[in-house]
Structures are given as C-alpha cells and as structure tokens.
Amino acid sequence: MNLLRHTVPAQLPEERIKNFDEVSLGFTPELALAESERCLNCKNAPCMTGCPVGVHIPEFISHVRTGDLDGAAEVLLRDNNLPAVCGRVCPQGNQCEKLCVRREKLGGSVAIGALERYVADHAKAKGITVSKKEKTEAKVAVVGTGPASLSCAADLAKAGVGVVMFEALHKPGGVLVYGIPEFRLPKSVVAEEIAKLTDMGVEIRTNIVVGKTVFLDELLAEYDAVFVGTGAGLPSFLHIKGENLSGVASANEFLTRVNLMKAYKKDAVTPVQRGRNVVVVGAGNVAMDAARTARRLGAEVTLVYRRSRAEMPARAEEIEHAEEEGIRFELLTNPVEILGENGSVTGMRCIRMELGAPDASGRRRPIPVEGSEFAISCDEVIVALGTTPNPIIKRSFPALETTPKGTIAADEEGRTSVARLYTGGDAMTGAATVILAMGAGKRSAHAMIEELKKAGKIR
Ligand SMILES: Cc1cc2nc3c(=O)[nH]c(=O)nc-3n(C[C@H](O)[C@H](O)[C@H](O)COP(=O)(O)OP(=O)(O)OC[C@H]3O[C@@H](n4cnc5c(N)ncnc54)[C@H](O)[C@@H]3O)c2cc1C
Known part of the structure; x- marks a missing residue:
C-alpha cells in the first residue's frame, strides 16, 4: 500500500490560464482505488466529526475499496445533498481531512474530498438518486x-x-x-x-x-x-481614498459578471473591464477566484494581503493553484490609497505590515511599519474583503x-x-x-x- 497521499491530476498551469475549464481533473479509477486503500477505516471515525453534514466517510470509502461504487454513492447521498459540489469546493483541509489520523505521520490525510468527487461523479453518470417519501399536504x-x-x-x-x-x-x-x-x-x-x-x-x-x-x-x-x-x-470595501475611481470593482460584481453573464466571452452583453495589471485585495477563496479569473482574462495579477501566508483563509489548493498560475503575492501589505488619473485607476499606494499580538479573531494583528509605503502600478483593483x-x-x-x-x-x-x-x-x-x-x-x-x-x- 502506498503510504503517501495520491495527487489529483490537474490541467497544467500554462494551459489552464488560457481557458475556463475545470483545473482539477479528478481521480482516475486506479488512483481512486489506490487512495481508498489508504483509509484505515478507524472505528471512531474522527474524520466524520469534522463534517458538518455527518457524511459516513469510512463507510463510503470502504465501498470504493471493494469496487462497489453504487454502494459508495448510496452512503454519500444519504447525508450529502450536493456531493459533486462539496467534493470540489469544501475546505476539507480544515474539516474532515484535518482530523484524519494519517495527516501528521502517515503520508498525509486520505484525500477524502477527491474521493467524494469521484463517487459523486459516478452517481451522476449512473443517475443514482435518493428515495423520497410519498407527497404530503405540507x-x-x-x-x-x-x-x-x-x-x-x-x-x-x-x-x-x-x-x-x-x-x-x-x-x-x-x-x-x-x-x-x-x-x-x-x-x-x-x-x-x-x-x-x-x-x-x-x-x-x-x-x-x-x-x-x-x-x-x-x-x-x-x-x-x-x-x-x-x-x-453585500460586499465590504476598503474605505480609502480613490475607491470610487473607474477600474475599482468588488470581487462579487466582477465574478458575477464573468460567471453568470459570461462576460469573458467577446460578444458579452455586460463585459467586464479587462485590466492589464490587476491588484486583488484579500486572501480568501473569493480573492483567489477573482485573481485567477483576472489572470485568465489576460492580466498580470498581484494579490495584496495584510497578514502572512499562514493566515490566508483560502483553501490550500486554491493558494497553490494561484501561485502556479503566476499570481504574485504581496503579503504583509495593506492598501493606503488607490491612485488615479482622469478618473481611472493608475496604481495603489501600500504600506508594509508586521504581525503583533493576536486580536479578537485569534490571528496576529497586522501593524503598519512606519515609513514603508510604496506604490504598485495597476489599471484595475478588485476588492475581496468579505461580505x-x-x-x-x-x-x-x-x-x-x-x-x-x-x-x-x-x-x-x-x-x-x-x-x-x-x-x-x-x-x-x-x-x-x-x-x-x-x-x-x-x-x-x-x-x-x-x-x-x-x-x-x-x-
Ligand atoms: C467567490 C466565492 C468563492 C467561494 N469559494 C468557496 C469554497 O471554495 N468553498 C466553500 O466552502 N465556500 C466558498 N465560498 C463561500 C460559500 O459559497 C458560501 O458560504 C455559501 O454559498 C453560502 O450559502 P448560502 O446558501 O447561505 O448563500 P448563497 O450561496 O449566497 O445563496 C443565497 C441566494 O439567495 C438569493 N437571494 C438573496 N436575497 C434574496 C431575496 N431577497 N429574494 C430571493 N432570493 C434572494 C441570492 O441570489 C442567492 O442565490 C465562496 C464564496 C464566494 C463568493
């Protein structure tokens, strides 16, 4: 049995930045089987306690191991109404996989999310669904x-x-x-x-x-x-000078236009601005999505975040993928002013930060370093500070x-x-x-x- 966690195949970075196709390609049947064999089927199933919908994780994985994918799908669908979604976007690293006993010393946590996606895609392909009770008057x-x-x-x-x-x-x-x-x-x-x-x-x-x-x-x-x-x-903003300049957008607006209105297409009815040098402010999943979307629209992208890498709230995989795609991280950096000319963005003035004592969120508080201001040249700013x-x-x-x-x-x-x-x-x-x-x-x-x-x- 392979001790090390199996890597999920993905599109190559230099190819994927030119398209909007799914980056992660999912496990092949061979990889799924091999990964399922790494599950120790722990009696107390610590992984399950990390799942907010209580998926019976060792049980569905044991069906994968015996090749009974229909059985695996039935177990999964019992607790999870959207497994194909969760297998792709859940923060497994902070939940089920964080509690896997293999995590520290046994080659890394079992890739529960990737196995979930594999089984969910099988269920979709085979049209496996859950049973429903007779309709009531409620x-x-x-x-x-x-x-x-x-x-x-x-x-x-x-x-x-x-x-x-x-x-x-x-x-x-x-x-x-x-x-x-x-x-x-x-x-x-x-x-x-x-x-x-x-x-x-x-x-x-x-x-x-x-x-x-x-x-x-x-x-x-x-x-x-x-x-x-x-x-x-409802998006939050920075509330700094220059935020009303043309070329500043909330990540929500930017992503909604691209995703829902297909603004990346040439004939889009509601096109988005295609910045050549884009600064994204924030470090959560939303910031990563905005940065990687702007990259696919042809921009050089810099991500500005006031804390360090250890505090970045995005899923680990998204941070890695963003880096592989050439997104530049300016960490321990905070925007001070958005600069502009003739009403449009031309840059961002920033200040370096250092980390002090933990704040109410338990994370170390970022403190400005006096005299460390500098400017980044850009023509678009996307704000991803939460909603x-x-x-x-x-x-x-x-x-x-x-x-x-x-x-x-x-x-x-x-x-x-x-x-x-x-x-x-x-x-x-x-x-x-x-x-x-x-x-x-x-x-x-x-x-x-x-x-x-x-x-x-x-x-
Ligand atoms: C860009 C982005 C990336 C993210 N990435 C991840 C990720 O990788 N992993 C993860 O776990 N989470 C991620 N999240 C967070 C996650 O998507 C949300 O926590 C989750 O979608 C919340 O679900 P919800 O059903 O509460 O609300 P929403 O998904 O926001 O759905 C609310 C719905 O209600 C509708 N609505 C609002 N007001 C009204 C009204 N008055 N009348 C009728 N309809 C209304 C809205 O149009 C919307 O369709 C991400 C969020 C964003 C924005």
Whole structure:
C-alpha cells in the first residue's frame, strides 16, 4: 500500500490560464482505488466529526475499496445533498481531512474530498438518486437557492413536503453559480445537482426578490413554514481614498459578471473591464477566484494581503493553484490609497505590515511599519474583503430580529424571532462555507419536519 497521499491530476498551469475549464481533473479509477486503500477505516471515525453534514466517510470509502461504487454513492447521498459540489469546493483541509489520523505521520490525510468527487461523479453518470417519501399536504417556501436552501429543500422534499423556492436572480444556485468560477466548479455540475431537486418535485421560481416583489408575511400566510437562505451578498470595501475611481470593482460584481453573464466571452452583453495589471485585495477563496479569473482574462495579477501566508483563509489548493498560475503575492501589505488619473485607476499606494499580538479573531494583528509605503502600478483593483447579508429582508420585515452584524438572529436549528420562519447559511452566520450552509439548511429542514409532524401535516 502506498503510504503517501495520491495527487489529483490537474490541467497544467500554462494551459489552464488560457481557458475556463475545470483545473482539477479528478481521480482516475486506479488512483481512486489506490487512495481508498489508504483509509484505515478507524472505528471512531474522527474524520466524520469534522463534517458538518455527518457524511459516513469510512463507510463510503470502504465501498470504493471493494469496487462497489453504487454502494459508495448510496452512503454519500444519504447525508450529502450536493456531493459533486462539496467534493470540489469544501475546505476539507480544515474539516474532515484535518482530523484524519494519517495527516501528521502517515503520508498525509486520505484525500477524502477527491474521493467524494469521484463517487459523486459516478452517481451522476449512473443517475443514482435518493428515495423520497410519498407527497404530503405540507408545503414550505424556501427563499434563495444557494447551498443552504438547496440542502434544506432536498431534505424537505425527501420527507414528502411540497417545496417552492424563490430566487432573486435568473439562475438558481447562489454563490455556486455566480461566485465560484467555472474552472473550480463547472456550472453543469451545479445544474445537475439542481435537476435532482426539480426531479423530486421541487418548484423553483426565479427573478423574484423576496422583500420587493413578494413579502415574507405573504409567504407565511400561504405556506406552513418559510426558510430564508438569502446568503451574504453585500460586499465590504476598503474605505480609502480613490475607491470610487473607474477600474475599482468588488470581487462579487466582477465574478458575477464573468460567471453568470459570461462576460469573458467577446460578444458579452455586460463585459467586464479587462485590466492589464490587476491588484486583488484579500486572501480568501473569493480573492483567489477573482485573481485567477483576472489572470485568465489576460492580466498580470498581484494579490495584496495584510497578514502572512499562514493566515490566508483560502483553501490550500486554491493558494497553490494561484501561485502556479503566476499570481504574485504581496503579503504583509495593506492598501493606503488607490491612485488615479482622469478618473481611472493608475496604481495603489501600500504600506508594509508586521504581525503583533493576536486580536479578537485569534490571528496576529497586522501593524503598519512606519515609513514603508510604496506604490504598485495597476489599471484595475478588485476588492475581496468579505461580505455581509443584504438588508432587504430585514428592512421589508422588521419583526425579524437581526444581530448587530446584520445577520438574522436564530437558534441552532435556525428558528428566528418569527414563528414558522427559519434561516441558515451565510444569512445567519455571515460569509462562511458551502458545507456549513448545507448543514444549517439540513438542521432547519429537520426542525420543520418535526413541527409539521406535530401539526399532523406529515406522518
Ligand atoms: C467567490 C466565492 C468563492 C467561494 N469559494 C468557496 C469554497 O471554495 N468553498 C466553500 O466552502 N465556500 C466558498 N465560498 C463561500 C460559500 O459559497 C458560501 O458560504 C455559501 O454559498 C453560502 O450559502 P448560502 O446558501 O447561505 O448563500 P448563497 O450561496 O449566497 O445563496 C443565497 C441566494 O439567495 C438569493 N437571494 C438573496 N436575497 C434574496 C431575496 N431577497 N429574494 C430571493 N432570493 C434572494 C441570492 O441570489 C442567492 O442565490 C465562496 C464564496 C464566494 C463568493
């Protein structure tokens, strides 16, 4: 048995920067089998405790090992409603794989994410789906179609609940379609996961902004319960001089235009500016996605981050891929001013930082180094500093309690201050991860199912 973790094949950096095709090619059957043989099938399964949706990891991997991919798919689909998505974008390095006993001394954690993707793609190819109970008279409205809402809708539909989803944009999927680029998460993968839902009878109504065209009190009057999974789509900015210059964009706007409106195509209706020298501010997944997208649009890209590499919040694989693609990292650096001429960006004045004592987040606080200012020449700046929930929901429905951060206040199972109204995902936690959003959607679905049982709407 190979002690070392197997590497997932990927497109070569010099080729992939010229296209938007998926970078990671996934395991071959031989690699998947070899990697599955590295799993020690631990009795206490520490990896499982790191999975917010409780996937039975050793169990599905043991099916891969015996060549029973249908069995592996059934185990996976029992707990995870979007495995082809999670296998591609979950931060496994901080979750299941972090707890794998092989991590430190036994050749590296088992590549759980890559195996999940392998099995999920097999399930898709073979059309393996989960069974669903008979339709009941219960009906639930789900607002938003991101991973929190999709996961909630799937578990409700499996229990026989009638589900109608309301989405503000013209395509369902939330950040999975408008944020995460095609080269990390092909939109066909998301579309297939969503098709599984509609096949289960879930109705999706797009182009409906709840709080503007339909209101929560109307939904509460029509449905037995409502789940709000509206995410955190409002971008934060630097609030420095020059931020209003032409050529400055939020990563959200930039990525949405490229992903959803296909702005990278020559005949795009809403083209994005194609900077030649682009500076991206931030170091999370969003920053990596913006930087790598700008690179594919032909730019030289510099990423500016005020802390060091150890604190970069993006998935390790995305950081490595960005570096391989020629993204330059200016670490321990903070923007001070965006420079411009005739209303357009010409550069960015920055200052070097050093790390002091840990702050409230537990990470070492960056402190400016006096006299260390310098300028970077650029014609476009993309700001990826995080997002907060859009206030439309709160403003249109004041009875709903929110926290000082603007997130919807709720308990562990997503119960809000309003009876029969649940929430979960980024709308409740602030910007987080796909799998945490899915876990929240699942918990709310189960709480709603219990309530619906008590009310005699389902058995
Ligand atoms: C560029 C980018 C890259 C990321 N990369 C990763 C990654 O690699 N791994 C990872 O785990 N996480 C990643 N994340 C974070 C992850 O995508 C989010 O945490 C997750 O999508 C949150 O899910 P959600 O369902 O709560 O919200 P969202 O995915 O934001 O979905 C909310 C949906 O609600 C809709 N909506 C909003 N308001 C209304 C309204 N009033 N009426 C109707 N519909 C409404 C929105 O249009 C949207 O479709 C990334 C995020 C971004 C932006």
